[in-house]
């Protein structure tokens with residue numbers, strides 16, 4: 001059979017070929033922007049509509065997503081996103097409103113935001129919540145800003161150090177660094193808890209507080225959590241909880257009850273808002289009583305109480321010592337808040353609790369099935385995720401090879417090489433939305449791959465074999481990023 005090469009969208013381009021024919025204008029023409037702002041050298045292809053549709057449809061098939069298959073990307077909570085969320089966030093009353101409309105005309109939207117603040121307070125045990133932050137890292141920045149404002153208001157100006165465990169997500173030290181504070185790394189002990197001796201040595205009157213992820217990124221719930229919280233508070237510090245991933249805690253443990261002062265939520269993880277394609281994220285922040293006056297402004301509040309016949313009037317309120325605005329308008333309303341609101345109301349309190357119970361059950365089931373094949377360095381009952389080593393004694397197969405080979409078995413790889421404290425880490429978070437059949441197929445694949453690692457290691461070194469593109473040179477790809485599959489002739493001059 002002859003090989004007939006399919007042309008790229010750029011090679012299909014033909015001068016004068018049109019995708020859209022505009023009708024003759026029936027309104028006056030307006031002037032173009034000044035000449036120096038216009039360019040005519042962009043080599044955009046000229047194509048018919050059908051060529052463009054086929055191009056993008058083809059590209060979309062290169063993708064892997066939660067709607068394609070299992071996605072055990074640890075710490076990212078790639079759970080299934082119920083499609084009813086898509087219906088509600090497209091309701092015209094949500095979709096076609098503008099944040100500058102008079103509040104009387106957007107009472108429904110404000111009611112949803114108010115209720116969302118209340119629900120997140122109830123879920124987390126905090127006294128106040130802001131919905132503004134755009135994502136988890138932005139929530140961290142907001143939370144740490146409030147911690148700094150709290151110390152400053154008390155003239156406690158010596159405090160410049162944040163304690164962060166070595167298992168923390170990289171955004172924690174990054175957020176702290178952006179505020180000019182320094183980071184003191186606290187090691188984990190052999191059971192994956194905060195090392196209490198190291199914590200004791202680090203606690204003094206220069207500590208802003210501690211940023212703790214619990215369960216941490218090893219999937220371990222800290223067995224000494226009350227001690228840790230008390231030690232930080234005894235030296236005058238505040239406790240920050242990284243609640244990006246609440247998938248193990250819903251309806252079971254409330255960080256506010258454990259003594260945390262501030263925590264961000266990732267609605268785009270725990271509460272099923274889709275992510276991974278660039279957003280929109282949503283990272284509300286909850287605070288304890290002593291930080292409520294520092295919350296960003298505005299918050300949604302009731303500005304006129306209702307009664308039996310009258311709905312309350314919702315509007316905006318400003319906390320007394322607010323750190324100010326963290327985001328244009330009110331956070332990611334439709335894409336984040338409406339979807340998460342739908343998810344929470346579809347589940348209710350019992351349903352939320354069931355989410356966490358099944359998330360923990362699924363992770364433990366997989367851990368139990370893989371324990372005899374892969375080394376699990378922190379091997380005890382895990383929460384929503386666990387971390388195993390992607391290496392076998394006497395073999396040069398690495399975690400990356402195992403992950404690439406999983407793609408041939410039609411699974412998305414787990415998180416690789418994180419947390420940093422596990423050698424050749426493979427971090428697996430199945431989430432509650434997978435059934436036992438899927439978990440078994442995944443475990444079977446990993447066990448088969450461990451066999452292949454012994455009998456035909458090169459099969460793994462060169463994987464994947466079944467994807468549109470094979471093994472990439474990842475270092476080169478990161479250093480010399482080219483995001484288009486075709487470069488125009490005048491590429492150099494365009495750069």
Ligand SMILES: *Cc1c(COP(=O)(O)O)cnc(C)c1O
Pocket residue numbers: 075076135136137138169171172213242244245266281283
């Ligand atoms: C995802 C994650 C973050 C960061 O959240 P973004 O929305 O990606 O900024 C922080 N901490 C933990 C533990 C996470 O899993």
